[in-house]
Amino acid sequence: MPNSRQVGWSRLDNAAKIFPSTSERSDTRVFRFSCQLTEPIVEDLLQQAVLSAADSFPQYLVVMKRGIFWYYLEQTSLRPVVGEERHRPCAPLYFAERPSLLFRVSYYRRRINLEIYHVLSDGTGALEFLKTIVVRYLQLRYPEELAGGKLVLRSAPVSEKNADSFQKYYQKVRERSQEKSRRAYHLRGERREEDDLQLIEGIASVKQVLEAAHQYHTTLTIFLTAVYIQAIQQEMYLRDQKHPVVIRVPVNLRSYFPSETAKNFFGMIEVAYDFSQSPGDFDDIIRVVDETFKRELKRERLEIRMNRLAQLEHNPLIQLVPLPIKNVVLRMARHINDVGETAVISNIGRVTLPEAACPYVESFHVFASTLKTQICLCSFGDRLQMGFASAFETPGLQRNFFRLLTEKGILVQINATDTLQEPAPQTQHKGGKKSCGTATAAK
């Protein structure tokens, strides 16, 4: 009898296990992928496209619930509802008191935004989902131009997309960690009053940035990472320089371990630059970043890091701790881990779409929630997007970063969410009553 109403459930993958406990304040662990089309979005068609895309990603049609020891995902009959953007960027998606889907699709003018809780997926999975939504939308929007199956997005089998690749490649590591983590330099600054994020993105030409990178005989990623480090250095006080700048870089493990999962499958590497012991000029930063990338981006190195992370989940002592206590412990562990981190740079890389879709699409955009400042990079065609999300009131690091680019002759276009509210202009009057009146009028 109850079998007919059986509800499927699944465990959180290894990386996802830490996210629910460590979602706090401006770091909601929600990230945003956007796609800007050439024409304004039609809501009804987008709604249809989202429903149809969600059918191809059944593992995203879930709600998160609390078990005794871990959270888990349970299938749901809830379906996404598309609307004009009305939430703050990367607003929370999980609420303890009521079940809700863990992703949100909104639009504004020509832009489609997909916001997704990191528990569901990492950037690669989310991007596949957004691409599916965009392709379905274009099929509905331009049925004549795109007739005859010109638009086909290759899609992995659902079972593949649902696989937990961390489990598949997990091996117990025996050796203890050799590296001692040092305290990294931390950006200073007032947090934004509302504890939310400010988004500032710069759009530049891929060609121009590549030309600049080639002047230093390096790649685009290494070049921009070096610019990022230099921009951070410009924010440092002299006394801060005893601490190294440590940039964490998420790495898509699918490029190293065959997998087509739509769940999380990424690792982190670290690039450290110590301004107290190095010359600190741009060429030297590039050299260090280049060396670190070459050393760390190898299957064997990533494997060790991945297994070390997975050990946490496989530790029987941690497994047996009830969830409310686990939440506290994991949150503390996260803050200890954060001591060794200055900022994060996340490169999604080149986004590709089927040839027929390209004339209707202008650019792709990425932002990730953070407690500090984080940059995400992605490119589509010749448009490179550099998306900063920041929990700080003043965008010093962002200003340095983009000025370093424009100094090198790169044209940058800035899009930003609202910055500090300027107080409404108020003229001073002699009578108290009058000035009161103007103040209200100005509001």
Add this chain to the structure above:
Amino acid sequence: MRYCNSCKVTVTGDKKRCPLCRNLLSGTAEPDTDVFPTLPPPRYSRHLLYKLVTLTAISAIVICFAVNWMVPSQGWWAVFASVGILAAWLTTMVGIAKRRNIIKNITWQMFLLSGLLVLLDFTYRWRGWSVDFVLPCLCLASMASVLAISLAMHIPPREYLINLLLMAVYGLVPLILLLTDVVRIIYPSVICVACSVILVAGSLIFEGRNVRREARKKFHLR
């Protein structure tokens, strides 16, 4: 498109100042090129009830100590009172937090209240009333109310089975207390244990499959 002369960047939308350096922008605004809507500031204020309950609890504790200090009495009874107030505060907060799910709420309250009342009994000259009456009666009451509510509201078994079983297993704790002679008045404890055993047997016989599936889900370790 607007332009910032100090940052040398173009800025979309109709912003007056550069988002990077806050200097005034030059050029003409193009309001329909903005890519982010202007949104009202977020409201992260916690539920008013939380604030009221917390302030009430703090005031009550402060008043207790103040009165205790002013009025001559034997010892610091305010300490004992504070433990009681803290207990009341905690269960009220949990009650508000879980207000949308009555079954979860009952389960949490049962564990919390029984724990807190044993603690209270313990801080105030161990008289044993908490294990004699409170623990078994709370268990019995929770099991009865969860059964009654879920039957009346037609809640599917999978939603409440695990909670009911947790209560029933907790209802076996008085058995240990009986066997170790901690309990002096045995009637409530014996009745509680008997009901718990029947309840566990009943759920396993009628809903065994559901119980196993729910247990795998709720209790999975890795």
